[in-house]
Amino acid sequence: MTDDADDHGSFDERPSKSERKRRSDDLQALGEALIELSDSELDALPLPEQLRDAVLLARKITAHGGLYRQKQYIGKLMRKIDAEPIRAALEARRDRERVEAIRFHRVEQWRDRLLREGPEGVAAFRTEFPQIDSTAVGKLTERARKEQQTSKEKVTPAGRELFRLLRDALSRAP
The missing domain is CATH 1.10.60 (Diphtheria Toxin Repressor; domain 2)
Known part of the structure; x- marks a missing residue:
């Protein structure tokens, strides 16, 4: 059996x-x-x-x-x-943190590219984000590049300002 x-x-x-x-x-x-x-x-x-x-x-x-x-x-x-609402809320928090980290890295990458490539980087930025004021980005990029050449610091005040400008602009971009 x-x-x-x-x-x-x-x-x-x-x-x-x-x-x-x-x-x-x-x-x-x-x-x-x-x-x-x-x-x-x-x-x-x-x-x-x-x-x-x-x-x-x-x-x-x-x-x-x-x-x-x-x-x-x-x-x-x-x-x-019932722990599911708590689990869902914590997962949503983790998702927001991941999205924020991705956004932060994207802004860093653009800042570094602009500083490295100069006018060519600004042209690429203008192509990808036509709705953003690329004139201000170009002027700030040049100022940051000049500061970078004369300063021993990796990130200069103009570089930080460029980062903030890019962060604000990219957060509004679609």
Whole structure:
């Protein structure tokens, strides 16, 4: 006779102990991520008052053992609530940070290209972003290139100003 207990539903459908442990660890890590959020980000999340208080207390604890126990407590509280809205909010935050990092690198790349190529870089910039005032970009690029030649610093005041101009212009660009 074969073991058909699964087909007849006589075995328990509960998750294994390992699966429960993985879920618990995941929820605790999610709870620990709440500790790192700013006050405004924490306030924006749909947290029960007890969990919010536990997170705020964890921020104040400096003793390693006490912080460990508080994190365990936060994990326990996390297991009692629906964590999906919190997970979604933290994922949205990570996505915004990724987009911001990509935007920052794009601005840096354009600034470096403009400083390296000069008028040719400005022409390429004008081609890619015709709606942006390339005259101001060109003047600032030349000023930054001149400062760069006479200064020992890698980034000069005009270079920082060029970065700000590009950041503002590219944030408005489609």
